[in-house]
Every structure is written in C-alpha cells, then in structure tokens.
Amino acid sequence: MQEEDQEGGGNNPKRCAACKYLRRRCAHDCVLAPYFPASHPHRYASVHRVFGASNVARLLQSLPVDERAQAAETMAMEAQWRVEDPVYGCTGVISQLQEEILATQCELARTQAQLAIVHAHGAQLQDSTVAFPPPQPQPRRIDGHHVPVAQRQGQEEAAPLLDPDEFLDLDGF
Secondary structure, eight states, X not given: OHHHHHOOSTTOSXXXXXXXXXXXXXXXXXXXXXXXXXXXXXXXXXXXXXXXHHHHHHHHHHSOHHHHHHHHHHHHHHHHHHHHOTTTTHHHHHHHHHHHHHHHHHHHHHHHHHHHHHHHHHHHHHHSOSOOOOOOOOOEEETTEEEOHHHHTXXXXXXXXXXXXXXXXXXXX
C-alpha cells in the first residue's frame, strides 16, 4: 500500500496532493500537480472543499500557463479563508483591513490637523513682537470679602448676575 502511495501513473513517480485526495493515478501532464504538490495535502483539501476538483482543473486549464500559479495561489488563499470563516470568507478579511485603513487615515488627518494648529500658533508667536495683552486687575480682598473690580473703579453698582436658566436653553437635554 505504501508503494502504491508513492507511485503514480505514467512517468510521474509521485502523486500530487489532488490525485492523492481523489485516489487516482497522477498523469505526467496533470494540470494540478505543479500547483498542489504532495507536500501540502491540506492546501488542496480546502480548495477541493470550496471549489470542487473539476472546477479547479477546468479553471487552471482555461488560463495561460504563466497565470496558473497565481490563480492556484489565489484559490488556495480564498479557500483557506472560507474554511476559517464560512460566512464571510476573504471578504471578512478585506473588510477588516479596509476598516483599519480608514481608522489609520482618520488618525493621520487628526494628527495633521493638530500639527497645523501647532505650526499656526508657533507662527503667531513669532509674528507678534512679544505683544502681550495688558494685565487684568486682580480682585482685592478686604477683611476676607471679595471686592468687585467695578466697585474699586468708582462704579457704585456691579453688573447683576444672571440666572443660568435665563440665558441657557436647557430644554433639549
């Protein structure tokens, strides 16, 4: 039985993973042999489960020889993703990567905006020749009581404080 496992048909002494999986002789012109070697049986098993043997062989035969390797690799990857995630397959991976790209682009935009603000603020500081606004008068305390600035400047009555409900519209909350 072990000798039968190593021998194929024709001039091919070893069967490819596809022919082993399908329990058939591997012809020397087997279209699947170059892309599904016997050393990777799980790779062909997932491709067979997802696409089917005849579909894989027909697709590879319909392509030019120089494009077959890429097609076999693509089918193997798509089949592996479909086995791992039966619902979304490779589209789940693609969606996840697109979300990561979008999040990274948003983070980059935020960082660039912050840099622009910092550069603009730095330019403002360089443009102004140390023109600071005049200092505001500090409130004084007399006998532990706060004396408003308006009373200290000779005004007899300070501006009345407003009730927050009068100037804030909080009905929407």
